[in-house]
Amino acid sequence: MSTAHENTESIFRLFRALKLDISDAIKDLFPFLEVLRDNNVISDEQYDDFQESHGNLIPLHKVVYRVLGELEVKHDLEALGLLFCKQNMEAYPDLEGIFERFKNVLPHDELHLEEIDRGDLNSQLSLEQGPAPAHQ
Template sequence: MFGVIQKEERFNEVFLNYFKENKIEIAHAITKLFPFLESLRDHSFITDKIYADSYEACRNSVPIVEVVYNVLSHLERLSDSSFLWALFNRVNLKEYPALREIHKSLGTGRDKLFQP
């Protein structure tokens, strides 16, 4: 049981580190706020305030990449990597083609982690 917990903690650590190291690339891959923000809000990874503030920032001419980066910085402060499932969901991967390559490289890192 302890080995499973250690492996899960290591898994979480690897994914969070990957996310942190690729945050700017992810921000550039997301070219519009919909459906990115909605999927995070629907899964309670961001609050209604962050959601509204993000759209307000865009209305005030803050570049989308900066708005997305700020949202990603909020996600980085979460203590587990479960938000990655919402970030890399099927809809987002279809909507943001550049996100697919980032997602593929995330899988490669995961595979290396669990090689015997």
């Protein structure tokens, strides 16, 4: 039987392996950055920095990869789940295949994946992680 920590580590190993694929799937910074900023995953300063980087002609996939690096450092399942929120799944259809790969590492005995909206990995990961801490 695996522990929640082992499951979290498996999810983040897969995330690390798929960061490049995710960065290629995201074709525009909107709504990607807004979702992260509005959910306090990145600060307003980080948001502005990422927008400015792209405005300074840094290729989009490199900016997105930097953002994903921030998510990796946080090691926060809720933040990771925001990648697959409804807004992002609709804006970036290429995330669908990546989302399916994440579903393969989630504990099927603990989660009823068929009952959860395909675009709401956040709720799945929240079950894995437990109650979210209060945001300040």
